[in-house]
Amino acid sequence: MNNMPTRILTVDSALNLAESIREAAGVLKAGGLVAFPTETVYGLGADGLNPHAVAKVYAAKGRPSRNPLILHVADIGSAVSLVADWSAEAARLTSAFWPGPLTLVLPRSHLVPDIVTAGQPTVAIRCPAHAIAKALLAECQTPIAAPSANRSSELSPTLPEHVLKTLNGRIDLLIAAGATSGGIESTIIDLSSAQPRLLRPGILTVQEIESVIGPVVLTNSENESGALPAPGMMARHYAPHTPMQLALERSDLVQIYEKWHEQGKIAAVLTLGNWLDVQPPSQLIEMPILPAHYARVLFSTLHTIDLNGFSSILIEFPPDQPEWLAIRDRLKRAACPDA
Numbered sequence: 001m002n003n004m005p006t007r008i009l010t011v012d013s014a015l016n017l018a019e020s021i022r023e024a025a026g027v028l029k030a031g032g033l034v035a036f037p038t039e040t041v042y043g044l045g046a047d048g049l050n051p052h053a054v055a056k057v058y059a060a061k062g063r064p065s066r067n068p069l070i071l072h073v074a075d076i077g078s079a080v081s082l083v084a085d086w087s088a089e090a091a092r093l094t095s096a097f098w099p100g101p102l103t104l105v106l107p108r109s110h111l112v113p114d115i116v117t118a119g120q121p122t123v124a125i126r127c128p129a130h131a132i133a134k135a136l137l138a139e140c141q142t143p144i145a146a147p148s149a150n151r152s153s154e155l156s157p158t159l160p161e162h163v164l165k166t167l168n169g170r171i172d173l174l175i176a177a178g179a180t181s182g183g184i185e186s187t188i189i190d191l192s193s194a195q196p197r198l199l200r201p202g203i204l205t206v207q208e209i210e211s212v213i214g215p216v217v218l219t220n221s222e223n224e225s226g227a228l229p230a231p232g233m234m235a236r237h238y239a240p241h242t243p244m245q246l247a248l249e250r251s252d253l254v255q256i257y258e259k260w261h262e263q264g265k266i267a268a269v270l271t272l273g274n275w276l277d278v279q280p281p282s283q284l285i286e287m288p289i290l291p292a293h294y295a296r297v298l299f300s301t302l303h304t305i306d307l308n309g310f311s312s313i314l315i316e317f318p319p320d321q322p323e324w325l326a327i328r329d330r331l332k333r334a335a336c337p338d339a
C-alpha cells in the first residue's frame with residue numbers, strides 16, 4: 001500500500017474520458033488500485049489475475065482474507081473463461097441482465113487466483129453497465145477484482161467523496177464521475193449448487209430473475225438467525241457511525257421519536273413520505289416511496305447524516321413486500337446493534 005495522496009481524475013466530458021481511462025488502465029496493469037463508478041456503487045479495482053494487486057485490495061480495505069471478491073468482466077465471453085461450468089441458467093441470466101447489476105457465483109476455472117475467491121472453489125462474476133466501468137474493462141483487457149470502494153464494514157460509496165472518506169491515501173487513483181445511479185450493491189445469485197440461491201438481494205429483483213430461470217431459493221436476507229450464508233455477509237456491514245433504529249410500525253416510530261425528543265436526542269427521522277412533524281434540531285428526512293428511488297439515495301442519505309452531528313437515526317421500515325427486499329436487507333444490516 002502507498003501513503004501517497006490518492007490521485008483524482010474527474011471525468012465530466014467525453015474529452016477527458018478517454019485520457020482518464022488510459023491512465024487508469026495503466027495503473028491497473030501495473031498492479032495499482034483504482035476506484036471507479038459502476039451502476040450500483042463505486043468499486044475498488046485491481047487486476048483480477050494479478051494476486052499481488054488483489055492482495056492490495058484486501059490491505060487497503062482492511063478486509064478479512066476469507067471474504068472473496070467479485071471479478072468484473074467486459075463481456076460474457078470473458079466470464080465463460082473464468083468458470084469451469086457455464087450452465088444453462090448462467091447463459092439465460094447473462095443474456096437477459098448483463099451488462100447490469102447481477103453477480104453470478106459459479107465454479108471457478110484455473111485462471112482465477114486463489115486470493116480472489118478466498119480459496120473457495122467458486123468465483124463471483126459481474127459485467128457492469130456503467131460507461132466508465134465498461135471503458136476501463138475494455139481498455140485494460142483483464143478482469144477487474146472490485147469490492148465496494150470503502151473500508152471494511154463502512155457504508156458503500158455512491159459518490160466520489162464517500163470513497164475518499166475512508167480510502168484517501170490508501171489507493172492510487174479515483175475516477176470521480178458523480179453519483180452512481182443504482183445506489184446499492186448488485187444482486188448475487190449462486191448457481192454453483194443444485195438450486196439457484198439468492199446470496200444478496202439487490203436492485204434486480206428476485207421476481208425478475210425467477211421470470212428467466214424459475215424458482216430461486218432465498219437464503220440470505222430474510223434469514224434472521226445470524227447464520228453466515230456467504231462469507232463476509234455478516235451483520236454490521238453497510239453501517240453508518242450514527243446509531244440507527246428501525247420502527248416496524250408508524251405507531252412505534254412516533255413513540256420512539258417522542259421518547260428521544262424528551263431525552264434531548266437530535267434525531268434524523270427517515271419516513272416513507274411526509275407524515276410526521278419533527279421539531280428542530282431533529283429533522284424529518286422524507287424518503288422516496290418507490291424502492292428503486294429509495295435505493296438510489298439510501299447510502300448517500302446515511303453518509304450525509306454521519307457528517308451532520310445527529311445523535312441517532314430513526315427509520316420507518318419499509319413494508320414486507322418483494323420489491324423492498326434489498327432495502328430491508330441493507331437497513332437491517334445497518335441497524336444491527338451487535339457484531
Ligand code: TXA
Binds near residue numbers: 124
Ligand atoms: O454492486 C456490486 O456488487 C459492487 C460493485 C463494485 O460491483 N461490488 C460489491 O463487492 O458489492 P463487495 O466485495 O462489497 O461484495 C461482494 C460480496 C461479498 O459479500 C462476498 O462475500 C460475496 O460477494 N462473494 C464474492 N465471491 C463469492 C463467492 N465465491 N461465493 C459467495 N459469495 C461471494
Ligand code: MG
Binds near residue numbers: 147156
Ligand atoms: Mg462491500
